Amino acid sequence: MDSTGYYDDTFLTGCFIDSDYQYLHVPTATTGCDVACIQEPPALLGQVFNDMIVVFCSNNLEVDTAARDYTRAAVLIRREITIKKVKPKPDCVSTDITTKDGECLRVVSLYADKNLDPGDLCSCLEGLLEDREFDYSLVAGDLNACSSWWCSPPLSDNDERTRRGEVFEDCFLRMNLAPVNANKGVPSFYSGGRSSYIDAILAYGVTVNKPAYALDTSGDHRTLMCEVRCGNRELETRSERINYVKVVNWDGFKARVANKTPRFIRMDDIPSIEQAAVKLNDVIREAMLESCKDTKNKKQARERRKGGQVWWNNELEKKRKTLRREEKEMRKTKREGLTEGERESLRNRVRIAKRDYFNSIHRVKREFYQHKRSTATFKELTRSFKVSTITTEGYEAEKIIDRLLDIGDESLYSHPSRYEKQSTEPLGGDVTLEEIRKAASNFKKGKAPGSDEIAYEFIQIACGIERWVEKFRVLIQRILEFAFYPSCLKEAKLILLPKVGQQNIQEEHKRWRPISLLKSMAKIVEAVLRNRIMKFAEIPPYIHGYVNNRSTVTALRSLSDEVLDVRGGDKVLILYDLSAAFDKISQRYIIKTFKKRTNRRWSELIHSYLVGHTSTLDGVKRTRSLGVPQGSCTGPVCFMLSTVELGELLSVPNPRFKRKVAIYADDIAVSLEASTVEDLIYAIEDTDKIIGAWAEKTNMQVNKRKNEIFVRDITLKNNLEEKLIEQGKNETADILKHTVKWLGVHWAKTWTVHVTHMMSKATKTVAMCRGFWQKKWGGSIDTAVAVWNQVVCPQALYGIEVYGEVLNYRWLINKYERLQASFMRTIYGLIRSTPTKLLSWFLSAMTEPLWNRAAERCAKRWLHCPEVSIGKKERRCLTKWGISMSVDREITRDLGQNPRNLHIEIGEGKPCMETSITRRRAIYFTDGSLSSRGYIGARVACGIVRITNVEGIAVVPESYQYRGYRLPDHSSIMQAEQCGILEAMRWFNSENAGQLKEVVINVDSTSAIKVLVREKGTELTGRDNDSPMLV
Secondary structure, eight states: OTTSOOOOOEEEEEOOTOTTTTTHHHHHHHSSSEEEESSOOOOOOEETTEEEEEEBBEEEEEEEOOOOOOOEEEEEEEEOOOOEEEEEBTTTTEEEBBBTOOOOOEEEEEEOTTTHHHHHHHHHHHHSSSOOSSSEEEEEESSOOOTTTTTTOOTTTSSSSHHHHHHHHHHHHHTOOEEBBBTSSSSSSEETEEEOOOOOEESSEEEEEEEEEEEEOOSSSEEEEEEOOOOOOBBBBBBOOOTTTOOOOOHHHHHHHHHOOOOOOOOSSSSHHHHHHHHHHHHHHHHHHHHHHHHHHHHHHHHHHHHSSTOOHHHHHHHHHEEEEEEHHHHHHHHHHOOOOHHHHHHHHHHHHHHHHHHHHHHHHHHHHHHHHHHHHHHHHHHHHHHOOOOEEEEEEEEHHHTTTOOOOOOOSSOOOOOOOOOOOOGGGSOOOHHHHHHHSSSSSTOOOOOOOOOHHHHHTTTOOOOHHHHHHHHHHHHHHHHHOOGGEEEEEEEEEEEOOOTTTTSSSGEEEEEEEEOOOHHHHHHHHHHHHHHSSSSOOTEEEEEETHHHHHHHHHHHHHHHHHHSSSEEEEEEEEEEEHHHEEEEHHHHHHHHOOOOOHHHHHHHHHHTTTTEEETTEEEOOOSTOOOOOHHHHHHHHHTTTHHHHHHOOOEEEEEEEEEEEEEEEEEEEESSSSHHHHHHHHHHHHHHHHHTTOEEOOOOTTTEEOOOOHHHHHHHHHHHHHOOHHHHTTTEESOETTTTTTEETTTHHHHHHHHHHHHHHHTHHHHHHSSOOOHHHHHHHHHHHIIIIIHHHTTTTSSSGTTTHHHHHHHHHHHHHHHHHHHHTOOOOHHHHHHHHHHHHHHHOHHHHHHHHHHHHHHHHHTTTOHHHHHHHHHHTTOOEEEEEEEEEESSOOOOOOOOOOOOOOOOOOOOOTEEEEEEEEEEEEOHHHHHHHOOEEEEEEESSTTTTOOOOOEEEEEEEOOOOTTHHHHHHHHHHHHHHHHHHHHHTTTEEEEEEEEHHHHHHHOOOOOTEEEEESSOOOEEEEE
């Protein structure tokens, strides 16, 4: 790609099927081409080669048996270029590349077998080019034919290659294809002392900057290079994040933001608020771009461009030139009269140069990757274990975005009729700087930004610059006062991720998962709104998605006991699937929900937020009039509140059956229990009607083909199926299953099914470690243990909080031991006969074993998650693990409003020591402690020291007073810190009532102090008393 942003280069090369990758590697790695049309590629060529996507043709079954199993034409395209459509044919393939203006360049690679009729290939070529959906075309291939139109062959008219060339010449003329060969007299093929002119490049509609010219290769075909331009249009590239964060000059960025931020920005009406939002965003972007120019490593970028690979160096470049020089001398012998001995000497020199060159490539690559993997950080290693879907399938952006953002009858088309400045009390009060900084700090680093390319790191730094963040605070304040959301913050860049296993679906838009990338500043504003919404709205217990302290685990545990308990009546679990729920939900319904669940002012602000959102996919821009943006902060909360009404409808009691619902985003699960099969069928029908009516009301659809009914009892499943078929309800009978998957957990009669799936997934990851920690790479054991802790263990223990009662079973312990032993064999290269028990014990000596991790996770969840009740099975497990149940468990309570005169200060760690009777103040020091830490529990306590004085005498250590408190073993250090604060207040109130009016409590835990700021906390309630044990 040249400096103007055009993709200019394309090349054609031919190589043998049985040749090594070196024949193909040299042209793609050293010429810097963007599109490559190749013929007879290596048999083991994969979907990606040299950072290029490979698109193959289909096999030709008309050829002889030896060539039927090979694909003889392919197109290689750089990853950065957008692929729109792919059409494979026998021995030819076309690939459409999209331009920014929505126009198309079609590239065709073809191979003409000399033993087949050329007319058949011409028919395929005409089929590839007849639809005329493209604006420009480029055809390149090995024709095995000659014509004076694209070459000057010294061949007679009776030659077979000339007769074949006439057929192709007529075909190309009919399709308006013109050759772009520069030197027609230069042969493109050498073999056995013969030369020919059988390769060609032809084009339609493009501007040829440099006609095709031949370059020498190590194979029998020469590479034909040409540079073309699609008129005056630039080709669209896939959006890639500019990696500014690693090279930014942060000091310069802070200074530029402070200097560029205006001292005064007018924000007293709607137009000025729009302009202020644009101005504040432009300040960050301009400062970012200017701060990154000064520190870019130009030398490293130049070396990377030079060879096309990061491992390329000057030594390889010199040897490549030596090989080309020797090959050139070798070709001269075919034209000069040299003896056979002289030719043999030249051939030996070529062999030696070629062997030296390719051996050097192997050595340099091995050394480079060995050094890279041996010095790789944990973050770099974890990327290697992420499964990425590579697809060569293109898509039509306009068609897909129209289907995704379909306009319905209940959609909004206009903003609210008027915007009036009002008080912010209905929306949570005035905006504070701490609120903004907290929202900004919660975003993870390294996430993809929106169309402005501003990474979250820049916004987080800018929130620490007083001049800019104060203007930003005023902007959010005006958004709340006017209940107006600026349109410049509603622009989303849409990207499509291929769905795994969905590429054969007929509907094109269902093969992709849309993700909206909003501007980083917009995400901060949305995060502030989301936090305020969560304080206003009352979230019922059956809502588990996008709610603090709730997750998939709480959703699973809320239904597991009801569904899997063998006691009671007949039970089933129904799983409902909503089609494109986030993109199709009615915006009018969301606004009505906010008016009902919060207040009128919130509904007005959400109205302004929802209307006018735009999404752009590959240059195609549409205005969203249905649904909420996926990838936003406020959008999922809007969807979550809209599902509350569904939960209320399903929670209405019915005398014929029991029903319980759990909703996680758009995943809906309903457990049903009835005394008879007839009542159970009635319950299923009633639930279907309720969810169907609600989906129709909200402009959504239930995908009945994906609905599932889990029946644990096989006998009950057979009875249900028989009754449903008798009543003519075959669709419902077909979705009865004894094994289902919901929220990543496999539900079956026993937990063996889920454990087996998770252990298989973890075993695959362990197998991938073989390439990182074998002897030749020399990876450190520390990184191996980090991968075990952060990658393998979460996979093996997924959902353990749901089925933790089986941890004491021997079959699960054996699975954990085998996985640990397999990991040790992999990283140390041990043989399979090495004892499993020994290796498992050896890993347990290096890091915490799997069983202990699982028990600790279960204990923490069961004891410290108040949303889900703890059952008898969990209690028995905790007792076996040595956890005392004298204290029931942790419950959530509201601390209420803090006193008006409460002053909370997080200082530099210097305690307040001043005591004075005249100031009527008492000083307390409190600290939590933890000792004898085990795998599950530990000894937890807190201590309090009170400083007193007598008649103005200086404070001495002998006058200190101390109290200590012992907490249950399963308590956390955080609870010990909170217990110290609570008991210090009790001590003060019990002994100083009416004497001292001020108390100062010094705490060394910032987290414990912040609990008071949040005005929420936890307490441990005992069975006999409500206070810790005094020691």
